[in-house]
Amino acid sequence: MLPRSATSTEPPTEARLTLAAAERHSKVRVTRVSGQPRLIQRLAALGVVPGVIMTVLKPHGPTLVSMGGARIAIGKAAAKHVEIEVAQ
Amino acid sequence: MTTPVVAVAGSPNAGKTSLFNQLTGARQKVGNWPGQTVDKYTGKFKIDGSTVEVVDLPGAYGLVAISEEEAIAATYLAEGQPDVVVTVVDSSNLTGSLHLAAQIAEAGHRQVIALNMVDVAERRGISIDEAVLAERLGAEVVPTVARRGTGIDELKRAVLRAFERQPHQLIVDYGAVVERHLGGLVERIVEHPELAAVQSPRWSALQLLAGDQGLRRRLADVAGGAEVVDAADEFRVGINKEAGSNCEMELAEHRFNWIAQLVDEMTGAAIDRTTWSDRIDRVLTNRYFGIPIFLVMMWVVLRITADVSAPFLDWVDATISGPIARWFVGLLDLVGLDGTWVESMVVDGVLAGVGGVLVFVPVLFSLYLCLAILEDTGYMARAAAVMDRAMRAVGIPGKAFLPMMVGFGCTVPAIYATRTLDSSRDRLLTGLIAPFMSCGARLPVYVLLAAIFFAEATSTVVFGMYVLGILVAVLIGLLLSRTALREEEPTPFVMVMPEFRLPNTRTVWMLVWQRTMAFIRGAGTTILLASMAVWLLLAIPVGGGGSFANAEVEDSAFGVVAKGFAPVLNPAGFGEWEQSGALLTGFVAKEVVVSTMAQLYAVEGEEAAAGDPSFVDDLSEIGTTFGEATVDTFKAIPGVIGLDFFDLDDEGDTALQTAVRGSFEESSGGYGSLAALAFMVFVLLYTPCMAAVGAFRHEFGTKWMWVSVIGQFIIAWVGAMIVFQGGKLLGLG
Numbered sequence: 001m002l003p004r005s006a007t008s009t010e011p012p013t014e015a016r017l018t019l020a021a022a023e024r025h026s027k028v029r030v031t032r033v034s035g036q037p038r039l040i041q042r043l044a045a046l047g048v049v050p051g052v053i054m055t056v057l058k059p060h061g062p063t064l065v066s067m068g069g070a071r072i073a074i075g076k077a078a079a080k081h082v083e084i085e086v087a088q
Numbered sequence: 089m090t091t092p093v094v095a096v097a098g099s100p101n102a103g104k105t106s107l108f109n110q111l112t113g114a115r116q117k118v119g120n121w122p123g124q125t126v127d128k129y130t131g132k133f134k135i136d137g138s139t140v141e142v143v144d145l146p147g148a149y150g151l152v153a154i155s156e157e158e159a160i161a162a163t164y165l166a167e168g169q170p171d172v173v174v175t176v177v178d179s180s181n182l183t184g185s186l187h188l189a190a191q192i193a194e195a196g197h198r199q200v201i202a203l204n205m206v207d208v209a210e211r212r213g214i215s216i217d218e219a220v221l222a223e224r225l226g227a228e229v230v231p232t233v234a235r236r237g238t239g240i241d242e243l244k245r246a247v248l249r250a251f252e253r254q255p256h257q258l259i260v261d262y263g264a265v266v267e268r269h270l271g272g273l274v275e276r277i278v279e280h281p282e283l284a285a286v287q288s289p290r291w292s293a294l295q296l297l298a299g300d301q302g303l304r305r306r307l308a309d310v311a312g313g314a315e316v317v318d319a320a321d322e323f324r325v326g327i328n329k330e331a332g333s334n335c336e337m338e339l340a341e342h343r344f345n346w347i348a349q350l351v352d353e354m355t356g357a358a359i360d361r362t363t364w365s366d367r368i369d370r371v372l373t374n375r376y377f378g379i380p381i382f383l384v385m386m387w388v389v390l391r392i393t394a395d396v397s398a399p400f401l402d403w404v405d406a407t408i409s410g411p412i413a414r415w416f417v418g419l420l421d422l423v424g425l426d427g428t429w430v431e432s433m434v435v436d437g438v439l440a441g442v443g444g445v446l447v448f449v450p451v452l453f454s455l456y457l458c459l460a461i462l463e464d465t466g467y468m469a470r471a472a473a474v475m476d477r478a479m480r481a482v483g484i485p486g487k488a489f490l491p492m493m494v495g496f497g498c499t500v501p502a503i504y505a506t507r508t509l510d511s512s513r514d515r516l517l518t519g520l521i522a523p524f525m526s527c528g529a530r531l532p533v534y535v536l537l538a539a540i541f542f543a544e545a546t547s548t549v550v551f552g553m554y555v556l557g558i559l560v561a562v563l564i565g566l567l568l569s570r571t572a573l574r575e576e577e578p579t580p581f582v583m584v585m586p587e588f589r590l591p592n593t594r595t596v597w598m599l600v601w602q603r604t605m606a607f608i609r610g611a612g613t614t615i616l617l618a619s620m621a622v623w624l625l626l627a628i629p630v631g632g633g634g635s636f637a638n639a640e641v642e643d644s645a646f647g648v649v650a651k652g653f654a655p656v657l658n659p660a661g662f663g664e665w666e667q668s669g670a671l672l673t674g675f676v677a678k679e680v681v682v683s684t685m686a687q688l689y690a691v692e693g694e695e696a697a698a699g700d701p702s703f704v705d706d707l708s709e710i711g712t713t714f715g716e717a718t719v720d721t722f723k724a725i726p727g728v729i730g731l732d733f734f735d736l737d738d739e740g741d742t743a744l745q746t747a748v749r750g751s752f753e754e755s756s757g758g759y760g761s762l763a764a765l766a767f768m769v770f771v772l773l774y775t776p777c778m779a780a781v782g783a784f785r786h787e788f789g790t791k792w793m794w795v796s797v798i799g800q801f802i803i804a805w806v807g808a809m810i811v812f813q814g815g816k817l818l819g820l821g
Contacts (some may be wrong), residue, residue, distance in 0.1 A: 032333070033334070033337055037299065038154060038510050038579045039579060039582070040334055040336050041152060041154050041298075041299065041336055042154050042579070042582050043582055044152075044336050044337055044340035045152065045154065045187065045340070046149055046184065047183055047184055047187060047340070047347075049341040049344050050333070051341060052348075057369065057370065058369070058370050058373065058374075060375050061373070061378065061477060062373065062473050062474075062581060064369060064370075066366070067184070068184060068351070069180040069181035069212075070183070070184040071365075071366070071369065071584070071587070072582065072583070072584050073469075073476075073581070073584075073585050075473075075480065075486060077480065077580040077581070078580035078581060078582050081580070
């Protein structure tokens, strides 16, 4: 197994804003991504990385975001691991 | 000189398979959901007198493999040493699809970029400066529209030119922290000449830092490899600490930063606007409507499959058992073989068996057509997204939905489609439950029995079987994720949604054609052989009297084996030897269940109709009845949405139906319908076919294969018994 970093596999503990609580039509910037190694790798490969700006098309069941020309569906369990801030 | 090899790579849905088909003229299937290419396919093209071999790789979002599919693509690029890589980039989604292109450039391959779907990009007002892209990636860029065949010859010529070029390695700046550790790791790699020879040391170091399992495995066999892998782990920890983030994220962040700058320069300001596809998405993936919409879609699909195809089913049946059987008998008559065992083999073996299966081609054709349309529009990916939450609750990842839907068509590709999943735990779980999704070959059994015992509610019963299959899959999934597979959580759902589009006639037709032909080919090979084997076993007398091809069915070798197995099935209400015999042959393939029944019950004599129509009469009859079937089909269409304008002619039972009815009534002691239902449940749940078992073994190994086969048999037996005994207790039937 790969060594896991203790800091980043834990979901955010403080009341930080995550994609799971994003508002519809909001433009958000990803600030931090945590989770199990496979989730991190998958999000990294799709470009859900710190600094990227996305539009929330639909906040729930699952979260649907638009990034560049891509539409990505992110289930709730994964969305909780994507910390965001409101852009602009 | 050996033929140069070009590999076609690209992220799922970038149009990679369409492009491969255009390049090679191959008829490979293309679908609007990820995971269409489950293994690599090869073809050839010729241009300006040169021949080039083309390898189509499965879709990958990057070269750090997560799914098995990505692992196949990444391993081939690393080990297969293609001379040139054509990377298909989706022009309407540059950021997403340039990730792979950038990594291929970092690995130092000679690359040609197929800037695909430029028409979609143009429509959205994105203008792309190809020169900037070419310069940054060190690759020639060719605009294409693969679906229409635009730019293909240009691409072929660009590939030829690329063979002559020096490979170019892209260097992306990963920032001070990563670069320092990266440099350290590169030093460790170049200490071992053999390691440095595997591929560019910088690229090896990057992949190791990103945690690529494939490279770790490969390096383990090279001198000094294990040391370097350990060193990489230390460097990863170092980066995690210093950057205060995760190593993979740190790498991806810088790479996407580089891509974002490139895209900005290529296209000017980023355009991000809502499309009509997004509006449809809001409805189809709505948290309240999503699942009901999905269920309605599936219901319509099954109604179409069961009802609309019925008139054609009758037509094929009448044609095979009428004119075609007469022609065969006539031919045998001409060569003086009438009345011999050869005639018996052809009529009772081949025609009854293969014909019994071919009858269901219209049913499967309708099913495949519906599924192909849903796939090509992009709906399947939405269905996965919608179902994820419910599936996750029972420990099944939403991505398992795609292989499971494929399972409605055929279990074999469903097992291979598990390669799109993100972890081996998810793959195995999906592989174990996908066989419970009722495949096309099981449909004929339901259709036959439901028409006999539940004439008033045929499609409800058939739909019920599909639902039951899903329920059992869910139940077993829940059980497995609480027991054998409880160590690991299903990987959270993250999936790219392809853009909605109108189904492309060519693509849909190709999908339907290939799948239907696969079924017909099966009828021509597996089922032909199985039918002959059954006939042969029926012809061999064991004990009792009779001579070859003239034995009492019950005293034939087949009868004896089936009788030995029959008592096991008695508690489920179908312990007659004909029934157990049909199920035994069903291990070969589920279609064979029907063909064996047709053979077994036909043996008891259904003589060809009296009179001897001429060849011309026969031909005109085939034509007229086909016309009638077409009319009946159109009449049946309103019925799909619940409007019964027309009364379809209800024909009386055929001889086969009467025989089957009698047999089930007898085996169950008067509970024929219950026994038939239990029989259908058994067919739904036991081993799909030899091919599926083979695919399963290939993907998951022999141990799990036996778990799967034995497990399915037990589940099927218990399920059928519950239906029969439970139904009797409740006083049904």
